[in-house]
Amino acid sequence: MIDIILDVAIIGIALFLSFVSWVAYKKSGMKSILFLLLAFLLFGIKKTLENLHTITEIRENTLDIVATVLELIILLLFFIAVVKRD
Amino acid sequence: MSHREEILQHISKNPGITFRRLSDELGIGIGNLQYHLYQLEKEGMIVSKKLGGRRYIFPKEFEKEYEPLLIAISNETQRKILLLLAEGEMNQREIAERLKLTQATINYHMNILSKLGLIDKRKQGRNVVYSLKCDIEVIVRVISEYRPKLWDKLADRLIDLMLTLRGGELND
Numbered sequence: 001m002i003d004i005i006l007d008v009a010i011i012g013i014a015l016f017l018s019f020v021s022w023v024a025y026k027k028s029g030m031k032s033i034l035f036l037l038l039a040f041l042l043f044g045i046k047k048t049l050e051n052l053h054t055i056t057e058i059r060e061n062t063l064d065i066v067a068t069v070l071e072l073i074i075l076l077l078f079f080i081a082v083v084k085r086d
Numbered sequence: 087m088s089h090r091e092e093i094l095q096h097i098s099k100n101p102g103i104t105f106r107r108l109s110d111e112l113g114i115g116i117g118n119l120q121y122h123l124y125q126l127e128k129e130g131m132i133v134s135k136k137l138g139g140r141r142y143i144f145p146k147e148f149e150k151e152y153e154p155l156l157i158a159i160s161n162e163t164q165r166k167i168l169l170l171l172a173e174g175e176m177n178q179r180e181i182a183e184r185l186k187l188t189q190a191t192i193n194y195h196m197n198i199l200s201k202l203g204l205i206d207k208r209k210q211g212r213n214v215v216y217s218l219k220c221d222i223e224v225i226v227r228v229i230s231e232y233r234p235k236l237w238d239k240l241a242d243r244l245i246d247l248m249l250t251l252r253g254g255e256l257n258d
Contacts, residue, residue, distance in 0.1 A: 016237075024241035024248075027161060032248055082251050 014044035039077035154202035
């Protein structure tokens with residue numbers, strides 16, 4: 001039970017950080033912040049997918065692969081956000 | 087003097103006053119004040135804009151200045167820079183030291199303030215010195231009334247963090 005509560009908290013924080021990034025992008029127009037926004041959103045999606053097996057019959061093996069791919073994309077997005085010129 | 091003339095006179099004396107403060111200072115009811123402001127705005131005597139949950143009201147002479155000013159004060163670092171410049175002229179290094187931010191970050195914000203037409207810059211030896219181009223009293227009044235939301239504060243810090251991470255890249 002505690003793991004579900006923690007995951008919900010993580011998803012909530014990821015969504016909040018996505019919203020903050022959106023506000024920052026609207027204020028500054030910096031494209032690099034859009035990559036951050038996408039990274040936070042994907043992090044929330046990844047966490048949601050990791051918990052899907054509790055409500056649907058998706059194979060955990062498939063979810064593991066998708067989650068790992070998402071982790072890679074998230075790291076790439078953070079990297080691009082830091083190095084990208086606006 | 088009619089209510090409307092009194093309101094207009096008060097706004098002319100206090101450009102950038104908020105709706106709530108105007109209501110308090112003149113002792114006019116909210117509904118009544120709303121009606122008069124609507125009429126004054128319709129007649130083109132005043133301009134107003136909502137920001138951070140407050141409505142800022144300016145006389146029509148501020149038609150060109152008020153939007154850039156409100157854009158600038160919606161950013162925490164730009165607010166701090168404007169308040170520092172209200173103390174007197176400063177160069178970028180001094181501002182960066184006072185605000186404990188990198189010069190690249192300050193440079194980014196100075197460029198925005200310059201584009202908005204709120205600051206002047208002039209060469210003084212090897213330095214560029216910045217000064218305020220608009221009324222100090224108005225800036226201080228508007229900034230003192232501004233209450234940013236939590237996500238606004240966090241967004242401003244995120245912008246500064248991104249600028250710091252990328253160092254001098256954004257320097258013009």
